Amino acid sequence: MEQVPILVQRISPAGGRRVVIRIRGVDTVLGVAFSDADLVEFLRRMELPDPDELGLGDFEVIAWQGGRPHRYE
Template sequence: MTTLPIIVYPTDEQGGRRVRMDGEILGLAYSLRDIAEFLRRAGLEDPDPAWVEASTLIEWRGGGPDVWEH
């Protein structure tokens, strides 16, 4: 499991949220499922949307895991 900072930024005009881990942008997410996939590709073992929603390793900026509209 990672201890690297995972930051999910506020939504942009299209509702996407930039996801960054350890200073690297992983992608633009439109759902918890997108974030889980980015984290899986970055090497986290089996993250899923429920884990993303509940994880204390993620810093949510501009709203929590339920905010997807600008």
């Protein structure tokens, strides 16, 4: 799998985190995740191979911005 940078932005005041993926230098907002399951689903929709097996704590692939990883509220 080609590693692509995925940014999970800081928690919004309403809850949830915006998920952004950079492909070929272009940032695309995938949606707002309210759980790790949402994040995995966004990656599945991008047709990444085996998104269920992607290490959601893998800091070479996913950058968690502001706050602790895996928290959405």
